[in-house]
Amino acid sequence: MTPQTYDYAPILARLSALADEKYRSFSASLIPNSGPLLGVRVPAMRRLAREVARGDWRAYLDVAGSGCFEERLLQGLVIGCVRCTPDERLALTRRYLPLVDNWALCDLFCRRLPRAEREPTWRFIGPLFRSANEYEARFAAVVGCGNFVDDEHLDALLERLDACRHDGYYARMGVAWALSVCYVKYPERTETFLRRATLDVRTHNLALRKIVESRRVSPEAKARIRLLKRR
Numbered sequence: 055m056t057p058q059t060y061d062y063a064p065i066l067a068r069l070s071a072l073a074d075e076k077y078r079s080f081s082a083s084l085i086p087n088s089g090p091l092l093g094v095r096v097p098a099m100r101r102l103a104r105e106v107a108r109g110d111w112r113a114y115l116d117v118a119g120s121g122c123f124e125e126r127l128l129q130g131l132v133i134g135c136v137r138c139t140p141d142e143r144l145a146l147t148r149r150y151l152p153l154v155d156n157w158a159l160c161d162l163f164c165r166r167l168p169r170a171e172r173e174p175t176w177r178f179i180g181p182l183f184r185s186a187n188e189y190e191a192r193f194a195a196v197v198g199c200g201n202f203v204d205d206e207h208l209d210a211l212l213e214r215l216d217a218c219r220h221d222g223y224y225a226r227m228g229v230a231w232a233l234s235v236c237y238v239k240y241p242e243r244t245e246t247f248l249r250r251a252t253l254d255v256r257t258h259n260l261a262l263r264k265i266v267e268s269r270r271v272s273p274e275a276k277a278r279i280r281l282l283k284r285r
Contacts, residue, residue, distance in 0.1 A: 060113040065106070069124050072098045081123075087156045090122040096162065099124065103131035111136050115146065126153045130163035140171045144178050154189045157224045164196045176202060183214040188222030195228035199235040208240055212247045219254070226257045234264035241275060248282055255284045 069092055078093025085091075106114050111132055119125045130153075133146045154160050167175055175197065182194035195215060202211050211232070218229050237244040251258065262283055266276045 060110065060117050062114070062117050062119065065102075065114070065128070066119070066125075068102060069094055069122075069128070072102070081158075085123070085156050085158045088123045088158070089126075089155075092122055092124045094124045099127055100131055100135075103128055104135055106132050107136045120153055123156075123159070126159055127162060129153065130159060134163065134165050140174045143171065144174060147178070151187075151190055151193065154193065156189070157192065157227075160189045160192050160224075160228075161196055164193065164200055167197075167201045172201060176207065180214065183218045185220070188220055188225045191218050191220040191222075191225040192228035194218075195225070195232045199232035203232075203236050203239050208236065208243060212236060212244065212251075216247075216251050216253060218257075221254075226254075226260055229253070229257050230260035230264045233261040234268055237265045237279075238268055238270045241271075245279070245282075248279075258282075258284055 072094040073092040074095060075093055077095055078091050081093060082088060082091050106128070115129060115132065118129045120129070130150055133143065133150055136143075138146075150163070154163065179194040179197050182190045183198075185191045185194070195218065198211050198214065202208075215229050215232055215236075218225060220226070233244065233248070236247075248258070248261065253261070262279050265271055265279050271279070
């Protein structure tokens with residue numbers, strides 16, 4: 055099957071059939087800049103993505119539409135579950151990222167990496183921490199905190215987070231979220247970093263807030279973290 059003969063209409067029909075008006079209204083209130091929404095629940099989206107991935111998924115990706123949130127999300131979920139080499143998945147990721155324009159598409163696209171993809175992805179996300187695109191920067195932070203908060207990568211990850219300078223709220227919140235994960239797993243090393251970091255004031259204080267909100271941080275540690283707040 056060639057891209058020109060792939061029948062995309064059944065995909066649209068399936069998405070429309072799975073639409074839930076109540077869920078659409080709920081999602082619209084949570085996802086700024088979502089564009090048109092059908093209201094398909096995420097588990098159903100994942101099942102459809104696995105189904106597409108078992109077929110001629112390359113042809114699907116060549117003709118996939120982006121007219122609504124679910125069409126864009128489906129592309130990302132398919133990319134995340136197809137069988138391909140790490141290099142091909144990263145090439146598909148590079149092609150997909152321009153479609154990511156809200157936090158939900160970003161975060162649902164991020165996933166736990168298999169071993170073979172860890173180091174290629176670590177190299178891939180490096181430049182994205184400094185991206186002028188808000189959701190590329192968030193993507194780097196979310197992938198980082200989901201896969202690279204470990205002994206081998208922690209110090210480099212903290213430096214990459216410190217280098218993120220995007221002033222968009224969702225990029226900043228991605229950095230803050232990642233730092234809170236770093237703190238939960240490596241409190242002493244992350245607190246030392248926070249005391250010398252060059253983060254802008256808003257991102258720094260967002261990170262402190264996320265740490266304090268965590269149920270995995272002791273009251274004593276929370277009191278100490280609050281003292282790091284910048285004015």
